[in-house]
Amino acid sequence: MNISLAARCAGRVRSGLLSGSRAACLRPYALPIQYQHQISSRTTRILLPKTQAFSVLSARQNNAPQNPPPGPTQGQEQEQGQPEGQPPPFPGRRQQYKTWILFNLAGLSAVIMFALVLKGAPSDQNAVINTSSFSPFTITSKEQVSPTAFVISVRAGDSPEKGKPGSTKPFKDAWAYGLWSVEAKQPQLQIARHYTPLPPSSSDNNSNDEAELRFLIRKMDGGEMSTYLSKLGVGEQVYLRGPHPSFDIEKRLGFAENAVFLAGGTGVAPALQVAKRLLEIPIPEQEKPRVSILWANRRGADALGRRQASGVGGKVQGWITSLRGDAAEAKEKRDVKEQERSDEASLARQIREMQEQHPEHFRIAYFVDEEGSFINAESLHAALSPPPSSSPSPSPSTTPIPVRQPTPLLPPASTCPWHSPMLLTKLPDANDSSRRDINCTCARAAPKSYTAAHPGAKPGANLVFVSGPDGFVGAYAGPKRWYKGGEMQGSLDGVLKGVLEERDKKGGEGQRENWMVLKL
Known part of the structure; x- marks a missing residue:
């Protein structure tokens, strides 16, 4: 071989x-x-x-x-279940199986413990509304308050978790914040619009229901969202997302005492939100800020609460009634029937309640296009001017509340995020909640000559809000500016620019008013 x-x-x-x-x-x-x-x-x-x-x-x-070569003996092979004549198993394989099983058991235990911790921890996952997805709300009532406008009430459903009611904490925080809105979705067209909830009224039966919201909506020709909502009935669902906070009223107002609203149409909703927030501050009545609303509508029937406001003899609203003229008064009388129906609306009652509860610190004036009354420079000067030291009483049984002297204000620092008009024009959005930790710099940057002349001066700015359709906002304060897909405040323009410049010239070196215009 x-x-x-x-x-x-x-x-x-x-x-x-x-x-x-x-x-x-x-x-x-x-x-x-x-x-x-x-x-x-x-x-x-x-x-x-x-x-x-x-x-x-x-x-x-x-x-x-x-x-024989090293390895298990025949007896060991039979004991381990290995047939005679076959090669021994790979050394350590059984130990690897044990390690793999223990590792997976440890990972599964960690996942279960983490899920239990998240379930027990306080979070907004169980909330009735959130900012990432749309949540269903059921329409509980629908009220036609004028020929073109209606108030819709919606209530949040329960949490997806059975047996657990949804948390209303987002609404509590939003009402405490002051100025906020939610988004409503049109499911067929997949579009969304922002709507500002009306503040709860003390006379409503559901005023303490924190899961219920009310909206003032006007049906517009060609308006996809308003047309969709007008067709929904009681019991149907609408999908909301939010809340979305806007300007921080208290921080921007500071120690100032005036908040003036130029509202066009349904833009009165944020004005009532601000009034509720400022007038319910737990301080003495004479120390509360003053809220003035100039409300413009196209038709007299949409001016909810106007007839009752005029009926108090001009004592509450005399600061602006004389500017409307006799022609407007005559036109108003011809619309008595529509006004009587409007006066029974819930929103009209709510406005009258606010006037009765805060006669010295809440005032509202109405302007109607079809009557020839418009918000002009003269009416703006009247709204921006301080009231007399003591306003007359709306009724003989009510004692007049003396109005305290205004607090002198420091000049707004150019670096102050709350009182600088220059920085306001550059804000990427109106969400002040993301900037709440930034402090005011007016006191540190104030000139010594001014602080010496006004030793009690404090930081703050009187606020002018302009809310309504884009054309309305642009006419009185200038258009907003689009930048990188978002809306910036933009520079001040329009009727308000001329009015404020004129007031600054008249003031001279005296006490500052520090008016700041916020576009909604």
Whole structure:
């Protein structure tokens, strides 16, 4: 036999003795690779000497003591369930299985514990409304307050978790903040519009229901969202997202005492929000800020509460009634029937309540396009001017409330985020809640000459809000500026710019008024 061929075959088979007179033969036997090298080397050494018979060598090997390669014995193989003649399992595989199982059990336990902690921790996941997705609200009532406007009331549904009512904490925080809105979705067109909730009225039965919201909506020709909402009935659902905070009224007002609103149409809703927030501050009545609303509508029937306001003899609203003229008064009388129906509306009653509760600090004037009365420079000067030291009493049984002297205001610092008109024009949005941790810098930057002349001066700014359609805002305060997909306040323009510049010239070096215009 060829030696090289025999050596190669010896690496794949092992020798064994057979019964009888036959010589030793080769029986095929598959061995693990780790043992093949040892058998192949040993067989090669055996086959090299040619002077000895192969059978003799095989007999010597069988008689010699066996030195098997290290590994488990036959008894161990049978005990471990390994068949005889098969290679041993991979060392450490059982230990790897144990490690893998323990690792997965530890990970599963950590996930369960984390889920339990999140479920028990206070969060807004169980809230009735959130800022990331639209939540369903059910329409509970719908009231037609004028030929073109209606008030819709919606109530939040329960939490998706069964048996757990949804949290109304977002609404509590929003009402405490002051000025905010929500988005309503039109599901067919997939569009959304911002709407400002009306403040709850003390005379409403559901005024303490924190999960209910009221909206003043005017149906506009071609308005996709208002048309959609006007077709919904009681019991149907509307989807809302929010709340979205706007300007921080208290921080921007500071120690100033005047908040004036120029409202066009449904823009009266944020004006009533601001009035509720400022007039319900738990301080003495004479120390509360004054809220003045100039409300413009196209039709007299939309001027809710006007007839009752005029009926008090001009004592509450005399600061502006004389500016409307006799023609407007005559036109108003011709619309008595519509006005009587409007006076029964919930919003009209709410406005009258605010006038009765805060006669010295809440005043409202009405302007109607079809009657020829408009908000002009003269009416703006009347609204921005301080009232007399003591206003007359709306009724003989009511004692007049003396109006305290205004607090002198510091000049607004150019670096102050709350009182600087220059920085206001550069704001990327109207959300002041993200800037609440920034402090006012007016006191640190005030000139010593001014603080010496006015030792009691404090930081603050009187506020003028302009809310309504874009054309209305642009006419009185200048248009907003679009920048990187968002609306910026933009520079001041329009009728208010000329009025405020004129007041600054008249004031001279005297006490500052610090008027700031906010566009909604």
